[in-house]
Amino acid sequence: MNNTVHHNSTVIHGSDISFSYDFDGQLSSALTDIDIEIKKGEFVAILGQNGSGKSTLAKHFNALLPVQKGKLTVCGIDAKNQSEIWRLRRLCGMVFQNPDNQFVSSVIEEDVAFGLENYEVDRELIPDMVENALRLVGMSGYEKRSPHSLSGGQKQRVALAGVLALDPDIIVFDEVTAMLDPMGRKEILEEIHRLNKETGKTVVMITHYVEETVNADKVLLLHNGRVAGFGTPREIFTNTELMQRVGLVSPVPVRLFNDLKAEGICLKSCPLTNEELVEEICRLS
Amino acid sequence: MPIELESVSFAYKSADGSEIQALRDISIKIGDGEFVGIMGHTGCGKTTLIQLMAGLLTPVSGSVLFDGLDINMRDYDRAKLREAVSLVFQFPEYQLFESTVERDVAFGLKHSRQSRDEISERVRWSLEIMGFDFDLIRKKSPLSLSGGEKRRVAIAGALVTKPRYLIFDEPIAGLDQMSRNAFLEIIDELNREGTAVVMVSHNADAISEYCKRVIIFSDGELVTDGAVKEVFSDINKLEELYLNAGTPRTIGHMLSGHGMEISDKATSYDELLFAIKSKLQNVERTLH
Numbered sequence: 085m086n087n088t089v090h091h092n093s094t095v096i097h098g099s100d101i102s103f104s105y106d107f108d109g110q111l112s113s114a115l116t117d118i119d120i121e122i123k124k125g126e127f128v129a130i131l132g133q134n135g136s137g138k139s140t141l142a143k144h145f146n147a148l149l150p151v152q153k154g155k156l157t158v159c160g161i162d163a164k165n166q167s168e169i170w171r172l173r174r175l176c177g178m179v180f181q182n183p184d185n186q187f188v189s190s191v192i193e194e195d196v197a198f199g200l201e202n203y204e205v206d207r208e209l210i211p212d213m214v215e216n217a218l219r220l221v222g223m224s225g226y227e228k229r230s231p232h233s234l235s236g237g238q239k240q241r242v243a244l245a246g247v248l249a250l251d252p253d254i255i256v257f258d259e260v261t262a263m264l265d266p267m268g269r270k271e272i273l274e275e276i277h278r279l280n281k282e283t284g285k286t287v288v289m290i291t292h293y294v295e296e297t298v299n300a301d302k303v304l305l306l307h308n309g310r311v312a313g314f315g316t317p318r319e320i321f322t323n324t325e326l327m328q329r330v331g332l333v334s335p336v337p338v339r340l341f342n343d344l345k346a347e348g349i350c351l352k353s354c355p356l357t358n359e360e361l362v363e364e365i366c367r368l369s
Numbered sequence: 370m371p372i373e374l375e376s377v378s379f380a381y382k383s384a385d386g387s388e389i390q391a392l393r394d395i396s397i398k399i400g401d402g403e404f405v406g407i408m409g410h411t412g413c414g415k416t417t418l419i420q421l422m423a424g425l426l427t428p429v430s431g432s433v434l435f436d437g438l439d440i441n442m443r444d445y446d447r448a449k450l451r452e453a454v455s456l457v458f459q460f461p462e463y464q465l466f467e468s469t470v471e472r473d474v475a476f477g478l479k480h481s482r483q484s485r486d487e488i489s490e491r492v493r494w495s496l497e498i499m500g501f502d503f504d505l506i507r508k509k510s511p512l513s514l515s516g517g518e519k520r521r522v523a524i525a526g527a528l529v530t531k532p533r534y535l536i537f538d539e540p541i542a543g544l545d546q547m548s549r550n551a552f553l554e555i556i557d558e559l560n561r562e563g564t565a566v567v568m569v570s571h572n573a574d575a576i577s578e579y580c581k582r583v584i585i586f587s588d589g590e591l592v593t594d595g596a597v598k599e600v601f602s603d604i605n606k607l608e609e610l611y612l613n614a615g616t617p618r619t620i621g622h623m624l625s626g627h628g629m630e631i632s633d634k635a636t637s638y639d640e641l642l643f644a645i646k647s648k649l650q651n652v653e654r655t656l657h
Contacts (some may be wrong), residue, residue, distance in 0.1 A: 107513055133545045135515040181543075235411060262543040263460075265411045265571045266613060292545035335548040336616040336638065343642050349649050358616070364621045365645065369629050369652050 087104030095254055095286050096122040096145060103309075114140040115309045118154070121232075122302075124253070127280045127287045129297035129317075132306035133331050138290045141306065142256050145288065146176040159253050174203060177247035183239035184232075186246075192218070193227040196246045203250065207212035217249035218242075220283070221275060227345040241275060245330055254286040255279075261296065269296070294321070294334050298356040305330055322354045337361035371400040372422050372454070372534060377431035380418055392589045394431070397528040399567060401533060404560045406580035406597070407569045408612060413586040415569045416459075419536045422454040422567070452481075460538045461523035465511035470496070472528045473511050481530075495528035498555060517548050524552075528559075533538035535559065536567040541575055553579050576614035577601050577636045585610060602633035614624035 086213040103115040115137045122128050127319045132138050143149040145158055147169050156163040157174040180186055189195040196214045205213070218224050221241040226234070231242055240260050247255055273296055280287045289300065297303050306312035307330040313320050321327065322336045324342055324346060333339070337355040341364075344351060351368065355361040377395045380388040392414045399405055399422075401655045407415050420426045421433055424440045424447065432439045440450050446633070455477075458464065467473035474492045490644075493503040497512045499521040511522055512540045522538075527535065535556070556577055560566045570576055576583055576597065585593040587610055593600055601607070601614045604622045613619060617638045621631035624645070 097496065132550055134517040134543075259543075266573075267611065294546065331545075331547045333550075336620065340620075340636070340642060340645065344646065344649070347646055349646065358620050358623060361620060362627055365624060365629065365649070366627045368649055 089099070093120055093124050095124045096120060096156075096158050096288070097155040098144070098154065101141070101144060101151060102153040103137075103144070103149065103158055104152065105140075113309060118309075118311055120304060120311070120314075121255075122286060122288065124286055125280075125284045127277070127289070127299075127301045128304060129302070130288060130290045130293065130299035130304045130306060131297050131320075131332070132292065132312075134292060136306040136330075137309040138292075138306055139258055139327045139328045140309075142178070142258050142288065142290050145254070145256050146178050148178070149238070170203075174250050175252050176254040176256065177250060177252035178246055178256040178258060179240065179243050179260050181262050183236055183243060183263065187231045187239075190230045190232070191227075192229050192231055192242055195231055195242065196249050199246055199250050208343060213249050214245075217245040220248055220279065221245045235263040235268060239270045240264065240268070243278075244272075244275070252285070254288065256288045256290070258290045260289075261291065261293065269293075292332075294332055298335060305332075307331070313360040317356055319352065371398045371434075372616075373434040374418075374421065375432050375434065377421060377428045377433060379414075379421060379426060380429050381417075384483065385593045390589055395591050396431075397584065397591065399534075401559070401563065402563050402565050404557075404566045404579065404581045405499055405568070405578035406583040407567065408571070408573070408576060408583060408585070409586035412612065414589045415586055416538055418586070419456060419538060419567065419569060422487060423536060424450050425456070447514060452530050453532055454534040454536065455527040456536045457524055457538065457540060460520075461527075462519035465519055465523055465526075468499075468510060469507065469516075470509050470511055470522050471507040473522060474529055477526055477529045483514065487500045490573050491529050491531070492525075495525040496522070496539075498559070499525045500551070500555070501525070501654075517544060520544070521552075532564065534565045536569075538569045539571065540568060541570060541572055549575065561613065573601075573613050573615040574617075577618065578638070585612065598634055598636055601636040604633070645646075 098118055100118040101115055101118040104111045104113045118141060130138050130141065144151060144156055147163050151163050157302050158172055161168045161172045187195050188198050194213050196217055197210050200210050200213055221244050223241050223245060231239055237291065261272055276287060276289065277299060279285060285300060291297060300317055304311060305319050305320055312330045313326050321338045327334050335356060337360060340361060341351055341354045351364040355364050372395045374395050377392060379392040380390045383389050421428055427441050433441060435450055438445055465473050467476060471492055474495060475488055478488045478491060496503050496506060496561060525559050541552055553575055556566055569593050580597050583597050584591065604614045604618060607614050615636060618636045621635045621641050624631045629648055631644045635641045
């Protein structure tokens with residue numbers, strides 16, 4: 085019972101968030117009146133074109149950017165509260181795009197321990213926590229290696245271990261697949277989904293790859309710094325008018341569904357994945 | 370007049386002095402006006418290959434010829450190669466450095482013998498090809514632009530010499546699909562006007578839609594070189610190499626596995642749509 089209530093609690097709640105960057109006195113608006121609500125344990129994808137404000141929004145969640153206007157509460161902490169900023173960052177971890185820019189040590193176990201040391205965790209406890217974090221991302225046995233000897237996907241998993249070691253409630257992934265090859269992308273994406281299911285950690289995943297979001301619980305669509313849509317992947321991707329307006333291309337199965345319909349061939353329901361598409365077509369033939 | 374690699378091998382020296390073989394005995398000829406995709410896993414030697422083509426690396430053995438001349442001979446005039454072959458590195462947006470967009474794009478012509486007016490015209494031309502309004506963008510700082518804009522400026526800088534060969538290392542990585550398509554359309558247009566394009570990419574969908582020929586590397590060796598249609602129709606071979614054949618071909622293959630025969634030559638979206646449509650319309654005709 086208690087668990088259910090817990091599961092439905094809101095971990096990120098933002099209202100009317102606006103943000104502008106200041107380029108030598110020239111203000112450039114990046115976010116306008118954003119409302120967002122993310123519940124505990126949810127897998128939410130934030131999707132939008134390059135320059136739509138995705139990363140700017142994500143950087144609000146762990147106070148890397150200050151709330152200029154509006155209100156943001158993360159795990160019950162007001163993001164404007166400077167005295168709580170380090171507690172907030174521990175509860176909401178972030179993994180970034182470039183795997184090479186995130187390492188501080190040339191030995192993996194030291195790199196994973198870096199965050200823990202900064203939070204002055206008892207030194208005796210650190211080795212176990214590091215081991216556990218590396219095990220969670222499937223990188224046990226790599227403790228003594230150099231991060232630079234790893235593949236892109238492995239590097240991102242080590243960066244993720246560094247965040248996991250702090251046992252955050254929320255993990256924000258900011259385009260973590262953008263610099264990886266298809267194998268690396270698949271590897272890290274599966275890892276994130278597994279983690280979300282097995283540990284119940286809330287996942288916020290920023291991406292512009294539409295196909296990567298089909299298995300998310302919810303998709304928040306950003307366009308020119310505003311929320312253009314919020315719903316299940318199916319609700320969002322089958323809304324052709326919306327997708328066109330925000331300049332995104334639907335996954336191939338959705339496009340085929342629409343183009344076949346235009347030719348008078350109606351599949352029973354709109355598929356999101358290749359597997360669903362094949363199933364729907366075989367039903368007709 | 371082609372770029373030719375004759376039995377080229379290349380090895381990197383590691384810190385302890387041992388050699389890491391990056392490419393083994395590669396022979397390729399790429400002709401004027403071609404549109405070639407290069408695929409393979411991270412670490413397979415793709416980037417090494419294009420750096421050899423552009424003369425940034427010297428082979429350990431074998432030779433690289435441009436217009437029939439060995440570019441690594443001491444008396445070869447490198448200026449000819451630099452003018453005719455432009456290489457755009459991965460994430461070129463990190464390489465902008467001048468104070469204005471105009472100066473950055475013009476950098477490649479700094480040592481050319483062209484007049485100031487000619488250079489200015491060239492810069493305007495290449496920025497306009499990349500979709501910019503020259504007068505609006507010229508005085509801006511490259512650093513004030515968005516990521517997608519920076520990349521287009523960087524590519525304009527590679528176009529400015531009007532190269533006969535444009536070589537790209539992962540040009541669409543990190544771009545959203547609209548930007549991806551817009552970029553590929555521009556490159557396709559340049560190719561139709563005669564520029565040869567060599568594009569290293571992990572994106573099988575992009576290669577199957579735009580390239581005419583594809584070369585696949587695996588562990589430093591050339592494993593496949595052929596027309597895109599031929600290579601992508603053989604999905605089993607691609608799977609053996611842990612590569613995918615692009616979404617349309619993959620869906621066609623899955624449908625064939627479920628009893629709906631889709632031609633293995635349907636490698637682009639439009640071809641797949643057409644194939645499914647004809648199959649389903651036939652079904653309806655039989656039913657009525």
